[in-house]
Amino acid sequence: MEYFDIVIIGGGPIGIACGLEAKKKGLSYIILEKGPIVNSLYNYPVNMQFFSSSEKLEIDDIPFISKEAKPRRSEALEYYRRIATSNKLNIKLFEKVNSISKEDEEFTIVSEKNSYKSKNIVIATGFYDIPNTLNIPGEDLPKVSHYYNDPHYFAGQKLVVIGASNSSVDAALESYRKGAEVTLIIRGDEIGERVKYWVRPDIINRIKEGSIKVYYKSTVKEISKETITINTKNGLETLPNDFVLALTGYKPNFTFLEQVGVAFSNDEKKIPVYDEDTMETNVGGVYLAGVICGGLETHKWFIENSRIHAKMIVKDILEKK
Template identity: 40%
Template sequence: MEDVIIIGAGPCGLSAGLELRKTGIDPLIIEKECVVHSIYLYPTYMQFFSTPELLEIGGYPFSTPHEKPYRIEALHYYRTVAERSKLRIESYRTVTAIEKKPDGHFELTVANRSGERYTAEAKHVIVATGYFDHPNLLGIPGEELPKVTHYYREAHPYTGMKVAVIGGSNSAIDAAMDLMKAGADVTVVYRGEGYSGVIKPWVLPIFESMVNKGRIRMLFRSQVIRIEETTITITQEGAERTLDNDFVLALTGFRPDRKLITAAGAELNENGESPIFHPETMETTVPGLYIAGVAASGKNANEVFIETGRLHGGMIARDIERKQKRSS
């Protein structure tokens, strides 16, 4: 019987593990992919919006010569923290169910890479799962075609190709800039009236300049309504247009999956978008079941970042420590 099992070895799951260590608890972390898999899925050359100090966990310094670190530096940092702290991490194990037993402890159903299932038991469970496995789908004909992806890694495969980028957030703008530099013919399709207010301020002027020079085609108030092998069809201000197209990057964001915690009995708010939890302890409506990081967000997963989600672990650790002292 474990004192605590943490589901997810992202930055917020690792932070929770380190904070629990400070209280004398050695948690087990179960991760269905690799450590910080969400960061691994970021674009290869992505630079963070945050400074390194805001990405630090467990008191381990994040050293970098850059004002804002890059993806590869973050991978090295979190991997090194996990190794040096000797956190107990079982990678490539998927928790498929959480059940609260009559005596108050939790039983987790876990599957390994071969599909073999086993159970693990814990007095407390922290769900620190991310959201990259669940993109916001467009729900349009042709979205299932091989030329469509909801993930962007790097520009090289798209050199000389006609690429449509759907979205207007930082991920879409950064991808469009990379694609242009690699020689792709880029069209950005965005339903907004103008540029999004969340675009990084040092990127927007450069992007606008590329649009004004005709190096990137920017279509506002527009939506892709159909994708075919060699074309896409968009609607813009009531009129339909068909554009030649080789690839579609549907960078429309992601959403957390609530099935794991709701099946365990945790309640969602009235609109069903986010779990109900105590803001000072991160405990859900199921006693002993906690959430950390993006798992605590609403419909917009970007409302919780690493710099805020990393603090959830300390709140949870303090609450569990208080409970253990009361029961001893």
């Protein structure tokens, strides 16, 4: 069984940043990623453009050059992939971690392919893998998805998009422009204020002109093979429907954190307990990095404000060592 100074769980931008910092400081490390390099970014919509500018997505002061100020998914994949490969990071892909146990001061990390030992674990698993479900009849139908990829798929189809966030608005606009008949279902009374500032006027104008239909202050009651039933402010309404994109947000893998022994705040935000100076949790030797630190407040942490976690964590491990 191999031993490392640090086992990093999650091969996204922040996990990669942690690996770079560990390598730079002479610590042995391994990054375990259940999918491809930067798995979450890989699963973003094919045409996605980041809200942040390229320099804010940089890690370890490695320049990120993009065609526009705000890079697109394909450019980000190229950037982080090149960092991982050119630095010969010790990263194991398509290797999901199944369990972590601790005896005395040492952890045993068991993956689908191997087992490892370490005194320090960094959990940098993000939040994109578990969608917030609607818990309504018909949500498990093949026509319903919690992820959006390519608008071409919905051309000529009656598409309902649930939500008012960036992902919902992007899906609605792109699918409309590829020939879908788009209807937005929004719980609130307007398009979300956090929607990208250069996109928000576009969706508002498409709604005003009638190109995209919208139901404000509405929720979905039921989905069937050919229809969708909505609770609107004027009562129930049933619409003909081919596909549903339930883009209602995502959440961290709380079950995994609980199995490790990480504690949480006592409110609905479910924020993990950690030291803000070192990123170490209530479990000695277990550190958090990236968006997972925000619990259900997934809008609080981004690459740009959490890339510093790598230096904080490695510094604390070195001081203990």
